[in-house]
Amino acid sequence: MGKTDRDNFNRKSFIKKLGGAAAGVAGFPFVLGAGKRNSSRFEQRNPPLKNVGPNDYINLGLIGAGGKGQDNISAALRYNGFRMVAACDLYESRLKRCKEKFGDDIFTTTDHLELLNRNEVDAVIIASTDHWHHRHAVDALRHGKPVYLEKPMTKTIAEGHDLIEAEQSAGIPLQVGSQRTSHIVYEKAGELYKAGEIGKLNYVEGYWDRYSAKGAWQYTIPPNVSTDEVDWETFREDLPAIPFDPKHFFRWRNYDEYGTGIPGDLFVHLFSGLHMITGALGPEKITASGGLRYWHDGRDAEDLVLGIYDYPETDQHPAFNLFLRVNFIDGSGGGSRIRLVGSEGEMEVSWTKLIVRKGKMPELANPKVGDLDEETRKEVMAEYERKLSEKRAELIDPPEYEYNVPDGYSDGYDHMVNFYKSIRDGHEVLQNGTFGLRAAGPALLTTESLRTNTIVNWDPTEMKVN
Incomplete structure (x- = not known):
């Protein structure tokens, strides 16, 4: 966005003064400008x-x-600073697909340690099931490989602290994959x-609703799949032995042994975006x-x-309340938004745009005189008109401003660019x-x-339960 656009939206640049003629509209919460919503598009x-x-490429496993x-x-390769050299998965068909998409010469394995021991692998992207995040990431860091780790970073809080220790000990990048931070x-x-x-933040609400079988984790199960193609024992390593169940393997998010439910899959995105915007560290009551x-x-x-959260006052923000919702059977069609409400307006944030709506509460409240006798009503209104004549109304123009993403924009691509820069450029x-x-x-x-x-404190x- 150019300088002119920024100046147009600067709050201090569009305050205008009205004379006493504005008294007729003074009862409104604020005075709106006549123009339509202004907008701009990011470059x-x-x-x-x-x-x-040749030495500038980062080889990915x-x-x-x-x-x-x-x-x-795919997002990483678009930047042209990464090369794909190795893949690990417990299902043979996925490894075949990686060769089809990324080159028949890539190394494939079902053993993540075999991949990590390969010298040509510079860094790894980890997108395994939640119950494997901790082990895969810690092993990668101990092998000196920078890590891009899908969210949530771990299945438990204890694993999270252990992973932070491994990150700090390794001294190399660990980037969690909630793309909204980029x-x-x-x-x-x-x-x-x-x-x-x-103005002063007081309330935030966010939602990520869905209306599809895939959105509700009813992922495709290939017909006739068996343990000839799936390493079921490794998938359930350290868990009690049970017969092979394709639903558990392919629709793992539905089950507590492997996934973290709606909050771990989707609330974590909403928390990440909010914390980035506000600088918040997190709530104190859940x-x-x-x-x-x-x-x-x-x-x-x-x-x-549904989640309700109390955020304490910090140097970055006042105390405020947060409400989150995810509904997997939203008949209205689904969607996702974060809305931040302050004392002088609100911001609505989505994947494709940011809408800012301005507001200004008048210093003088519109008199309520219907229950008063005529003489008292006249006295109250006369005093109100006297005070009003000393004020000048604020014209807020535009009442809304919209920022739109460029065509074809991908936050996943930007997140991979940031991962590259953290490795290559520090x-x-x-x-x-x-x-x-x-x-x-x-x-x-x-x-x-x-x-x-x-209630959880x-x-x-x-980053501990009180």
Whole structure:
């Protein structure tokens, strides 16, 4: 966005004064300008690298080569600073697909340690099931491989602290894969929030609703799949032995032994985005409700979860309340938003745009005189008109401003660019282990609150349950 656009939206640049003639509209909460919503579009950024030398490429290994892992590799390769050299997965078909997509010469294995021991692997993307995140990431860091780790960073809070210790001991990048922390819209929202564009924050609400079988984790199960193609024993390593169950392997998010439910999958994105915008470390009180309302398919996880969170006052923000919702049977069609409400407006953040709506509460309240006798009414109104004549109304123009992403924008691509820069150029990791646990911790505790019907008290600084 150019300088002119920024200036047009600067709060100080569009305050105009009205004379006493404004008294007729003084009863409104604020005076709006006559124009329609103004808007602008962000420019594309982070173009693919050109003239990359042989030593400038970062060779990637992929651990967990399902749909998300393959998508992450595709996003990374767009930057032209990465090369795909190895893949690890417990299902043979996925490894074959990696060779089809990324080159027949890539190394494939079902053993993540075999991949990590290969010298040509410089860094890894980990997109395995939640119950394997901790082991895969810790092993990678101990092998000196920078890690891009899908969210949630770990299945438990204790594992999160252990992973942070491994990250700090290794001294190499660990970036958690909640892409909103690299999203151009969230960056702008953080800039405007810190500039005070919506006044004093008091309330935030976010949702990520879905209306599809795939969105509710009813992932495809290939016909006739068996343990001839799936390493079932490794998948359930350290868990009690049970017969092979394709639903457990392919629809693992539904089951507590492998996944972290709606909060671990989707609330963690909402926490990450909010924390990036506001600089918050997390809530201090967590309350949740929900249940299984539609997808009665034998799953452990709920398909509707609601969370209420109290954020304490810090140097970065005032005390405020947060409400989160995910509904896997949203008949309105689903979608995702975060809405931040302040004393002078609100910001609505989505994947494709940021809308800022301005407001200004008048200093003088419109008199309520209907219950008074005529003489008293006249006295009250005369006093009100006298005070009003000394004030000048504020014209807020435009009442709304909209920022739109460029065509074809991908926050996943930007997140991979940031991962590259943290490795090659030493840039700060946007979502390191500590940031990741401060998003994952409250998400994991949401499920605990829901299932135990209790309020959970959380220390967002120390990242521990009180």
